[in-house]
Amino acid sequence: MVGIPTFLHVMLIWVPAILSIGLSFTNWNGFKLSKISWRGIGNYKQIVTVFEKDFYEALLNNLWVLVFLFLFATPMGMFIAYLLDKNLKGTAIYQSLLYFPVVLSLAVVGFIWKSVIYSPRQGVLNTLLGRTDPGNQIDWLGNSDFVIGLTENYGLSRNFLALIAPMMWQHVGYIMVLYLAGLKSVDPSLREAAAIDGAGEWQTFRRIIAPSLRPVNVVIMVITVITGLRVYDIIDVLNNPIGTNVLSLLVTESTSGESSNVGRGSAYAAILLALCFGFVIWYLRSTFKEDDA
Template sequence: MARRAKYKGIDHLTPVDRVVVGLMIAVPTILVLWLVWVPAIGSVLLSFTNWDGIGPISAAKNVGLRNYHDVLTIYPPFVPALQHNLIWLAVMFLFATPVGMFLAVLLDREVRGSRVYQTAIYLPVVLSLALVGFIWQLIYSRDQGLINAVTGGSIDWYGDQRYNLWAALIASSWRHVGYIMLLYLAGLKGVDPTLREAAKVDGASERQTFFRVVFPVMFPINIIVLVVTVIESLRAFDLVWVINKGRNGLELISTLVTSNIVGEASRIGFGSALATFMLVISSIFIVLYLRIVMREQR
């Protein structure tokens, strides 16, 4: 009866309510199509052309797959950039993500001052990566940085290509840990307490309870964390661009896209081909996530 009443209420919306509901659906849909899908499709189409971005787009010359061939064969920065993206992904997934999960487990115990700790750990997430780069400049600076002041060294952490990638990864992990902590903390709050009580009755330790009971139950959260980590690793741009515009050992695919599209020698088609590589890799994990979510709903 309650379900019938609910459906009856939906069927008897007033004309004004129908307009409001229609606008609430239509406006976000139009914005997503205009700001996300149209540029994405446009980038894919431009990746098959040779266009400098100055003349009319009708003057773009169709070159087929030549841009993709050039990216894979005669563009030296692409392989180092791909390697750096993979290193970025590995560090985020194998270091920052476990640390965020560990902090979430500790804070889930409702220790004294847990709200203060949550705020302090999550605070870097509110900051942009560009601002994170400036903050860590105070630590990494060769002349006035905290590390060199304490150790008495004179290492240019952001300038020396032996260290700058790892320095940038530490700064990025500082922000990523708070994001992962929040996701896992939300997942832990949603776990049925009776599962832990049953495991405790069966004699399972806290470690066994987490890895054999709690962690498998948070499977949807794990998938979200995986997708977020992959996408964040691929689109890492702000921090690296602030440091040195993705040069001297900090090449990433995202910085190559920007340098080719808005650089001195603007190559819209070539940069769009690089962006399409990022789009394809990201789409693989997004499709994987959607399939798992839909399977869980069924």
């Protein structure tokens, strides 16, 4: 019974992935197979010499997403889940409201944030701030000045930070639901025992609940990292303003449309794949090693 799904998985995921790693060493415009030519590591070289600004900016932006999800969105989702697990009054309403962004398609999320919230002329933010006159509008999505500048050319741009906001908005709800499901599965007798032994709230969480949620934590970690690396839709929907490149966008920008550069696009994709894989393998190995010990 496992055979058919495995076959489909290998054919639809692994074969194309390996083929595109192969393509990353070629130059091809995507039309006739006879026109593929081998160029070795030429595409990779080109990425770090000619397109280096796009590439490092993208790499850094993916990293920023990770940092913000890890530092803010994921802990926030876990914290809310913990609160909701206490069977507050109206918990179903809170859950629905917080989970709502996850249900929306990213095209809709992009539309909401772009035209309703960030629009310089009629957006909520500029209206609330009284900055809708043409002379003093705040350009939320177009201004790529650095909030945190690392070097002259690289840093966290203001508009990318503005794009991270909707990503966090969605991520909080997602993590909340995952963690809540985990919390519900914690044996209540453990909590009672802890309470009888005189453990406080924080102690109970740290020593009893968190350890028994290890499998859920692994899933949340992996999901957070993968979300950070594969971020794409919302930036694409918002038209990829200057300063907001991410790796997955470089892949599609090179390969979609006519006269595509399949070689370079595949090289970007291979780098992205290596990053995802590297992390997942390293993380799962170190987690399970601890379990064995």
